[in-house]
Amino acid sequence: MPRLTEPQHPRIRLRFTALYAATLLLVLLGAAGTLRYALRATLRREFDQSVLASAGLVQQFFRAEIEEYVTVEATLAHIAGELVFEDRAIRIRKPDGALFKIVGAPVRRARRPLSGPVRTVRFALDPDIAPRWDIEVDASAANVMALQARIDRWFGVGIPLLVLCAAVAGWWLTGRTLRPVVRMADAAARIAPASGARLPIDDPTDELGRLGVRFNALLDRLDGALAQQREFLADAAHELRTPIARLRARVEVAMLESTAPNDTAVWRAIDQELRDVSQHIDELLQLARADAAGDEATMRTESLFLDDIVADELPRWQPEAQRRGMSLDYSVLEESPVLGDASLLPRLVSILVDNAIRYGTSGGLVRVRVRPDNGAALLDVEDDGIGIPPNERARIFDRFYRGDAARIKRPDGSGLGLAIAAWIVRQHHGTIAVSAGVGGGTLMQVRVPLAMS
Template sequence: MIGVILYGAGLGMLGLLMRSNWSALEREVETLAGTLHDSLKPLLPAEAKPSPQLAAVLPGLCLVGSPCQPAPSLIPRHAVSITDPERFYLRLLDPSGGLIAHSPGSPRAKAERPGPAWTVVAGPGGERFLQYSIHLHRSHTPADPGANALEMDWGYLQIGRSLSGLDAERQRLWWATQTIVVLALVVAGLASWWLSGLAMRPLLAAYRQQEQFTGDAAHELRAPLANLLAVVEAHRTKPPADAVARDQMLAAVQGQGQRLSRLISDLLLLARLDGPEAGAAMQSCSLTQIACDLLEETSEAASIAEVQLRLQSGDDDLNVLGVESELYRLVSNLLLNAIQYTPSGGEVLLSLRREGNLGLLQVQDSGMGITPADQQRIFDRFFRSDPGRSRRQGGTGLGLSIVAAIIRRHRGEIIVASKPGSGSVFTVKLPMATTPAPPSGSTACPH
């Protein structure tokens, strides 16, 4: 398609240029013909036939029936302003179309009346000429002294303009057009190859990510299903002898079922977050109140892990624009992730503050830290810095992926700062709301 468009544009431009040059030639010939006609009217002899009087009027022209003699000097040759045999020729015809006089080397014509005003004729050697024919008039003064001069038909004047220059220009433009089109196609092909490669990179990355996600999801789903089937198969072949064994079997089935349920719920949430933004409308949400509620909800998990959980807030009420349920999940995942990777006796600090028109939420732990290589992948789905620890505590490997998706949905930003052995700091920046959040019936948050 690019080639067809370029070729059509090149041919169109070639046609326009040649039409412009052709019009310029026609104007040049018309101007010259009018000048010659006006110059010759008062000088023409009475009869349109080869005669010494005509030879005197038009020096340098060849009279029919007489030998063609060149003009003796430069001035007589330019008396009619047209003597360049390489570019022009001049012919005089009688009223019946018979040739009377002509320029040296001009093409011969049959005795007939000229047809259309503009014609293309072939000269000696096959050279083409653009020929213009007009009626030639002679000025005649009547015998009455007071009468005006009359214009009488005398014959025909034909001027030919060589088309060799125009034909050469057409050839040059033709080959220039072909060359430019070919070069443009080569450049367009290379550019298209490069641009298509750039366009395919995110698609290939998304495809590989989808393949990785599919493989990871299949693996994560297969593990609890395999455990479930193993427990059921074992108790089918050997039914439990007492209630304790039966309760253990049911507890194992329930645990694996809950793990599957959490995994499926997280996958559905990710699918919804990655889809079009057609969910709940954004509104003003109190990030301080959300942090207080989650501090209370996660205190039991922190107590079991023997981790101290504290809140440090520089603003009494920090209102951000968002969806409250998603912000709850965001803060909850960050807190549970920090508790999960903090050893016993450690501390998790949740701090809130305002920075310009952004609300900042920061979760800092004193855990094992994250290596620089893992920091590039912690938001990938099913990635775990410590797979064994995460699975033992029931993690699905999707917590931080959900955090990243929620932050993208809220047009925010998350920054990770961590060193192995020195803990990690997750800083979330969210746009502030212009209106306060609706009042809540929750109690004050302990600091």
């Protein structure tokens, strides 16, 4: 099973982090709005109370000093020179509304005017002692407004900073929480059929752990089913080989003993059918063994020369090619050392050459070339036969798949040969590709790594 490296997109982690940050932002905005409203109301109330306190202080002074200075005018003139307010301007108005005195007037003139906004409030001086005399207070709300602005700046800077810190912490915490999921996903991508590998589980009692335990149990059941299937296929193929071999032996004896031409033709047809069935059973047995071993099967690897393997294997196919009126050209065999299995590589060459002869044109040519190319040994098998349409090339290495043209030309095929060839190539860490040949047929190209010298 090829290992695929999939790009990781932390979408769940990002969504959780965004949800956490957005929730915290809403909570902070709600809390800040409530706190800001409460602070503004408190500051306004305190400001109003301070204005009342300023007027109340003038009233208390007036009541305390009236006995000493007797008249209202003398008392207020004395108070106006004695009291000084930092952020207040207090005017005393006569009963007719005319300005009488400004409290702390010399000092007030020496200072700058009150900073805005300014609030003006008018109070009665003392209805009993000084009827219709009023105190008019101008109070600056600049300090209150500055404090409110400073609080708003704190919120404007503090809330985004808190949300950012929370997002970083949420990203880290979410990643730590989802780490078992990432490990299980990576392990699942590496699990091959019947490999025995399972998902790693940190805590089998939590939600993710229970999911992993159930998934591993599912894998156990699947491996059991696959093992039964492979054992059945291997046993069936193995058991069928012996009776078919006996039938072929009897047919060969009958062919030797038969004297009638018609009987000989019948026996030869039966013998060919038995040969085809025997080949199909051998292919099924090979695939069953490959499935049992998996793509990571241990090979008997040794130093070989791919050109020598081809040179030894192709003479076996010369009689078949001549019977079909075809020619085998393997004049281009350059030295190509590889590390491989001495039983699998000849099988690979045999499958590709057999297909080229089967589906080539009668009287045509099959070219087999071996040469080193960019760190790989390149094996080309090219025919000038029926070819493979582009829309079928992606499936020709699937088991039991045969294209329409192949089924019409050779109905006796099994569709297993190229599946075995692809498995052999994978075992040697190579690649196999199909394309159109120069003469309109098919070009099978195999690349396996060159052996390091």
